[in-house]
Amino acid sequence: MNPIYFLVYLFPLLSFLITFLSAIFFSKAKEDTVSKKSIEYIALGFSFFALLATSTQLFEVFTTNKILSDSFLWANTGTREIKILLKIDSLTAFFQFSVSLIVFAVHIYSLAYIKIKKTFYYGVLGLFVFAMQFLLAQDNLILFFVFWELIGLASFLLIDFDKTEKSARASTKAFLLNRLGDVGLLISIALLFEFSLSISELRTIFISIPYSTKVIISIGILLAAFVKSGQFPFSTWLFDAMEAPTSISALLHAATMVAAGVYLLIRLEFVFEEVKIISEILVWVALFSAIFSALSAYFITNLKQQLAASTVSQLGFMTIAVGVGAWQAAVLHLFTHAFFKATLFLGAGFLIEKNGTKELIKMGKDNYKKLPSFFIVYGFALAALVGLPPTSGFLSKEWILKEALSNHFFIGVGLLIATFLTAFYGGRQLQLLFFNDNENDKINQNSISKNQKLLWYLPLVLLFMGSFWFAFSFQPLKPDESYWIEQLPKLFSNAPEYIKVWLPILAAFLTFLGLTLGFSKKLNQRIIEIEFLPQVKNYFLWQDKFFILCFWKPITQIALLTTQKEPPITTQKFAEFWRHIASICSLFDRKLDSFIDRFSKIIVVLGYFLAWVDKYIIDFATHFFVFVIDYAGKQLKNLQNGKVQFYLLIVISVFIYLLFWLI
Incomplete structure (x- = not known):
């Protein structure tokens, strides 16, 4: 493998080490003049060069159709050599590129957003990105687990960034619940140790493992993925993790922490192909999470928490895609979701900073007039979230719907309900954020200078292009022809022709209907007034x-x-x-x-x-x-009149009719 590609991992690690050493060797007074002023630009430069390295790597993988790999001896148990296996295929290359792009955008965003504890922030952020990039390239399960744990540690530190009672409780909850999933994954790895630790080798070996062992392995992997991705009943930590800075929330929900759970399912999809009963549990639990998270999002008025509930729902779509055997569709939706969800979170941070509140109903009056360019960017990202044609969200979500309906009809119907609910809360969010006619301008809005606005807007512009279908496929109705997944194994769909024709129309209709109903202020008021319905927000x-x-x-x-x-x-x-x-x-x-x-x-x-x-x-x-x-x-009784002449007339008439018909 080309040595330049190791810079993908080296630059985030250097960002962590430099900030760590500056905190040790500089005194508090010098830190104010040196570290805080320079560390953010050093971290920004490292993230930019890491983006260049991943771009070069992506170009080589897609132009040569090669799988880049390298290995290093890590340990020797006496009976077996354990190696660090790096494997860069098209899936890893594009995901590393998307992580680098989102991280670069977050670094630009942080120049305006992060005002305190910069040394700590950029140091842990570098550790976070280093762990995620190494995890994506790992083919060895033990090393995969090491970086899986390192991601959990970094997220624990970042969630408690503000050092408040709420943030401490949220980080502790995230740490404890994720340990539960980690135990499940560790048990699965221990059972696989006897056979192989290479994910590539396990794809062919797994079929020969005893069935009882397969079941335990699949349960451990399922538990780890569910906890990390916040699926029921483990969504509560992801919901409370909104105590972290908004820039970190964008990373957690778009490209790193929660995405790691779905990435684990995608890499080990062959496990669920072999153990159908666990696959059945996977799709039903994920469907429950997708529907109830979307329903609760409608009643949540905290902007960041609503987006968090939305993430849980969208991860349910991806999990179901893996469960029904369409993991390629999960890959595409994971890619599209990373871009539009990062845009939404960073946009939410801008609105919170400007309005001084996280409550949707207090965001100010007629923001579409006051912030026209922001309205366009945020609106396109929201359209991708709800799956409005021809956005990237519609491209990937419609593929999941098609495969779910053709492989598991009732799960597909449930996902159609979740699609409607997504548009429903999306319409309400759009109305409250930009078309609110309440007199909420009494709150003190923060003034933002033009230079600061550039730092707020530039990351949004970089990321919101991923909301368009052409960023992923030349064909707006053919997601399986996406050029980003063309090197993955082809998914042979057994969807009937009528589903291929009518499903896009039905999905678009449900999306438009949900947006229209959710945008109606009168309907929203009447629904909120129903006594028991708002209790759904207590789902978390x-x-x-x-x-x-x-x-x-x-x-x-x-x-x-x-x-x-x-x-x-x-x-x-x-x-x-x-x-x-x-x-x-x-x-x-x-x-x-x-x-x-x-x-x-x-x-x-x-x-x-x-x-x-x-x-x-x-x-x-x-x-x-x-x-x-x-x-x-x-x-008919009149036909039975007892006259022979009448009966003959009927017979002759019948013969004449038959004669003409035969001629």
Whole structure:
């Protein structure tokens, strides 16, 4: 492999090392004059040269159709040599390029956005990018796991960037929940150690592994991917990770942290081809996440949290694509999503900075007039998110819909519902951000100079071009002909011809319908006024309670018990335990009573509806058929008049008709 390509990993690592050394060797006074003023430009320069290196690598891979590879001896166990295997195929090359481009845009954005703790920020950011780039190129599962863990460490540090109570809780939650997935992945790697640690070799070896071992391996991989990508019931950490700076949120949701989970599924897709029962669990859980995350996004008014819920939903689309055997479609949607979601997050940061609030309803009046160029950029990225033709989002999402409908019909129908809901909350976001007519201008808006605006807008312009279909394919309705995935194994679709014709029309109709309904302010107000519907936004809060009961409390209680010298259980604690159980039972009883009351009301309404159907449809149909049969009988009765001449006339008429028909 060309030595220049190692700069892809060296430049982020240098960014980390330089900031780390400057924090050690410069005093606090010198740090203010040296580090803070120069470190951001050094990091920006490194990210630019890393982008050049990935661009060169991408050009060689796609022009020569070669797979670049290299290996180095890492360890010797006595029976086996463990090597660092670097493998750059078309998938890795383009993903590394997209990560480098987004990171470069984030560095430009950070010049205006990050005002404090710059040494810490750029240092950990360099470590974050280094780990992601190395993970993408890894063919060795042990090294894959090492950099998987390093990504988790860097995200833990960046989520707690502001050092507040909320950010500390969010970073701790992310750390603990991700350890659960990491244990699953580590168990899978331990079971695969006996056979092979190379992903390329496992593709051919995996079929010969005993089925029971395959099941355990697939469960571990599924758990790791679900936790990292924030799928149900592990979405809560991803939702709370919005405490991180917006620039870091863009990286987490577009190109690094959460994308790593889907990337793991894509690289090990052959595992789920072999173990169908786990593949079935994968698609149903992902569908639940896609639908409920999109539904909760409609009721969330915090802009960053709404985009986070949107990410969980879109990752559900990609996961389902892997589950139904269309992992190439997941690759394309992962690429398109990286660009338009990064644009949306960086745009959200600009709006939050300008308006001094994260609440959608307080973003100011008629922003489409005040920020026309920003409205165009953000609007195109939002159109790609909802899948509006002919954006890149429509290109990749329609492919997933087609494969899901043809391979797993009910999953495909569920994804159509998720498509509508995505457009629904997208329409509401568009209305609240740019066409809000409430008098919210009383809030103190921050003035932004022209030079600062350039730093805010330039990254958005760099990334929003990925919202257009031609950035990924020459054919707006043929995603499988995308030039970025032409070197991947061809996906042979078994979709019927009528699905290929009607699905784009249906998907476009649902998208336009969702956007129109979501844009209606009157409809939004009426939906919000319905008592129980806004409770859907607690979808992530319910998972938070699951996290507290199943992880946080057991860990803290065990820690307390191990530090106590006295007996851990006393009579008072025993009584408190049963009182707590009684309160839970009482709460359950009240909830059950409320559920039964609401269910009975639904049954009553359903009974009225069925009575109406019975009276006006079934009874009418019955009486109508009786009338038709009676009337026909009376009319046909006249043919039986007992006259031979009449019967002869009928026979002769029939023969004449047949004669003319034969002629």
